[in-house]
Amino acid sequence: AQSVTQLGSHVSVSEGALVLLRCNYSSSVPPYLFWYVQYPNQGLQLLLKYTSAATLVKGINGFEAEFKKSETSFHLTKPSAHMSDAAEYFCAVTLSGGYNKLIFGAGTRLAVHP
């Protein structure tokens, strides 16, 4: 069975500081991994995805994530936070092949203060 654990339900950073949101996964087979972002009262938007190609994945809005098999991690980073990055971020996992369902983590709410 697959699962995702996001460490830290709330993260607060200063504008311009490094953003690091943590995600660890559990999967019996090589997974596909995703980060989604949700702004208040809206749906989710795909930030980036890992599908067994390059281990360092670049996404939209300057975010990137690195797949580390030895650590079963897929942490999301951004070098310099903007006020507009304040949102909730979800890590998700699925299996390769077909219409497999996404399993989501509990989410991390990112606050950015001046």
Place this chain on the structure above:
Amino acid sequence: DGGITQSPKYLFRKEGQNVTLSCEQNLNHDAMYWYRQDPGQGLRLIYYSQIVNDFQKGDIAEGYSVSREKKESFPLTVTSAQKNPTAFYLCASSTGQRIGEAFFGQGTRLTVV
């Protein structure tokens, strides 16, 4: 523009009533999903459908029902059997060619009064 439309955005229901949430997509996606979101719990899968006239239960299907009579539509009915229906409901769709890339609607916030 292609996308997923959920309606209504806000919905109020009296206890004991059934209510249906609408989800329509014009992305020509085969698969559609319903998720429930509660604070601190992430998204939990209610039902999903990979093809017209077929659907499967997710992790929390009790008290919910769905239909998939058309490729574009996947309505969710919250029945009176659902004990705690107040939540934010999200509909999504995807193709088999882009695994895991789900496109989400804007959500429906259901409140039981």
